[in-house]
Amino acid sequence: MRLRKQSLLFYFCTTLVAASCSTVKRLKFEKPVDTKSKRIHVQKKKVFQLDAMGLYATNDFLASRLNGFEMVNDSTAKVIITPENTPINNSPYYSFKLWSTTAKTYYLLFEYPEEYGHRYIPKLKRGAAAWKSADSLNFTYNYTDALLKIDVSKDTVWVSAQESVSSIDTKNWYSKLVKNKAYVHVGSAGESVLKRNLPVLDIYKNSAQNKPIVVLLTRQHPPELTGYFAFQSFVTTILNESKLSQSFLEKYRLLVFPIVNPDGVDLGHWRHNAGGIDTNRDWGKYRQPEIKNITRYIVKAAKETNSTVLVGIDFHSTQKDMYYTNETRHMTAHPDFIENWFAGIEKSLKSHAYIPEQERANSVKPVSKGWFLKYFNANTITYEIGDETPRDFVRLKAAVAADEMMKLLLKW
Ligand SMILES: [Zn+2]
Structure with missing residues (x-):
């Protein structure tokens, strides 16, 4: 009986120590935030084909973001970017790769949900070359509109809000x-x-x-x-x-x-x-x-x-x-x-x-x-x-x- 009591006590103490070791005490803040999980929208990975323009885009790689790609006219395509869920801070991240059937200058019009505006100047990467910010002459933007003029060819060009790091x-x-x-x-x-x-x-x-x-x-x-x-x-x-x-x-x-x-x-x-x-x-x-x-x-x-x-x-x-x-x-x-x-x-x-x-x-x-x-x-x-x-x-x-x-x- 005595032995059992002792081993129970031992069990209780070791459990207590183990629990206290792995427990992080909760902290109170003036403005608590509800951080219970919410649903996210996962983007569909695919190659977007604008055959009539001879222009193609993909988001089929890690750390990409491209939610839609639509033809506006012969040389202009709309880049549609949406967040994982809302509400969310204004930080419209995008990252996709482009190529075309023939070498040509295209225009990309960035579109975000109505309440969000442009934040990042596009960074471009061609082949093994280093990332480069889009030339200011080729990129015009304000909060609501952003337009990138870009030379595209058979060789893929990577367009990203910031240098991609997965x-x-x-x-x-x-x-x-x-x-x-x-x-x-x-x-x-x-x-x-x-x-x-x-x-x-x-x-x-x-x-x-x-x-x-x-x-x-x-x-x-x-x-x-x-x-x-x-x-x-x-x-x-x-x-x-x-x-x-x-x-x-x-x-x-x-x-x-x-x-x-x-x-x-x-x-x-x-x-x-x-x-x-x-x-x-x-x-x-x-x-x-x-x-x-x-x-x-x-x-x-x-x-x-x-x-x-x-x-x-x-x-x-x-x-x-x-x-x-x-x-x-x-x-x-x-x-x-x-x-x-x-x-x-x-x-x-x-x-x-x-x-x-x-x-x-x-x-x-x-x-x-x-x-x-x-x-x-x-x-x-x-x-x-x-x-x-x-x-x-x-x-x-x-x-x-x-x-x-x-x-x-x-x-x-
Ligand atoms: Zn931050």
């Missing part, structure tokens, strides 16, 4: 990056709604025990590629084996999530995941598997190593370069971190006359920026890059930002 491209990128770096532990935080992998690069030298954690994440919003390019440069700089990078990785641990919404990315979504939800509104109740799994991974990693998250940076894109920060900082480990960091970035980019622009306000909705502050008292930044910021500068600025962050954190 989940496979992302995997190829980080696999190459971490080659021969034994201190980068490539793992998985779990799966998305459609069972795609949620990769994590867990980076630490020797032991992870007691090391303060920096979390980097990106692509909650699929078309926000400029934020992703900044993220790539930031991570690459931290892993570049410079003296600074080596000292930093002796002292700190990094949790890097290169693709938070892989379903949305591969389905060519404007913003949401396959549950039809903006994942960056789910950081309070974790109703979507992407955020549930990623927050669980972070909380568990911190708990198991008797550590905490010091800094969280979430990379996005918007109309211009901008940093969203929290108003509350006094209870963070380093209340001056953000101001010092921006000062360092500004100083290093003096020759570019770049001044970091900051919008400082606590998150009222359940977004990652609010989550890191509420859960860990971490310094958090939503690192925004303009849609059309020159790519070289995006990369340079992120490399500088990574160096300045490492320098600053090594002082403490």
Whole structure:
């Protein structure tokens, strides 16, 4: 009888410990958002044939978006783009490939549902050449109308709202990056709604025990590629084996999530995941598997190593370069971190006359920026890059930002 009692007690305790290990406490925000799954419309993959014009288009590849393709006249076709569901932020993403029977100049007229307007300047890719923005002489647009003049031939031309990067491209990128770096532990935080992998690069030298954690994440919003390019440069700089990078990785641990919404990315979504939800509104109740799994991974990693998250940076894109920060900082480990960091970035980019622009306000909705502050008292930044910021500068600025962050954190 006594033995049974003891084993029951043991069972109860271990169950309790296991449950508390894997549970992420829910957080309250001033303006809660309902993140229960909603239906999405999945685009039909096909080749669109406008035989009378000799013009063809396809969306039959990863991260594409083309919902309709119609002839207007001999040289003009209508490109119809719709979102995965509504309501949704105005971020009409498109990506399709074109070819024609004979070499000819065509006009493409972009059409979105009535309440949405044009956002992205087309990026073009021909063969193995690099992506190029459409020439301003060939592209006229305002919010409601957008017209692209384009030379098409038998050789396929790829037209995309931003340079296309699928989940496979992302995997190829980080696999190459971490080659021969034994201190980068490539793992998985779990799966998305459609069972795609949620990769994590867990980076630490020797032991992870007691090391303060920096979390980097990106692509909650699929078309926000400029934020992703900044993220790539930031991570690459931290892993570049410079003296600074080596000292930093002796002292700190990094949790890097290169693709938070892989379903949305591969389905060519404007913003949401396959549950039809903006994942960056789910950081309070974790109703979507992407955020549930990623927050669980972070909380568990911190708990198991008797550590905490010091800094969280979430990379996005918007109309211009901008940093969203929290108003509350006094209870963070380093209340001056953000101001010092921006000062360092500004100083290093003096020759570019770049001044970091900051919008400082606590998150009222359940977004990652609010989550890191509420859960860990971490310094958090939503690192925004303009849609059309020159790519070289995006990369340079992120490399500088990574160096300045490492320098600053090594002082403490
Ligand atoms: Zn975003």
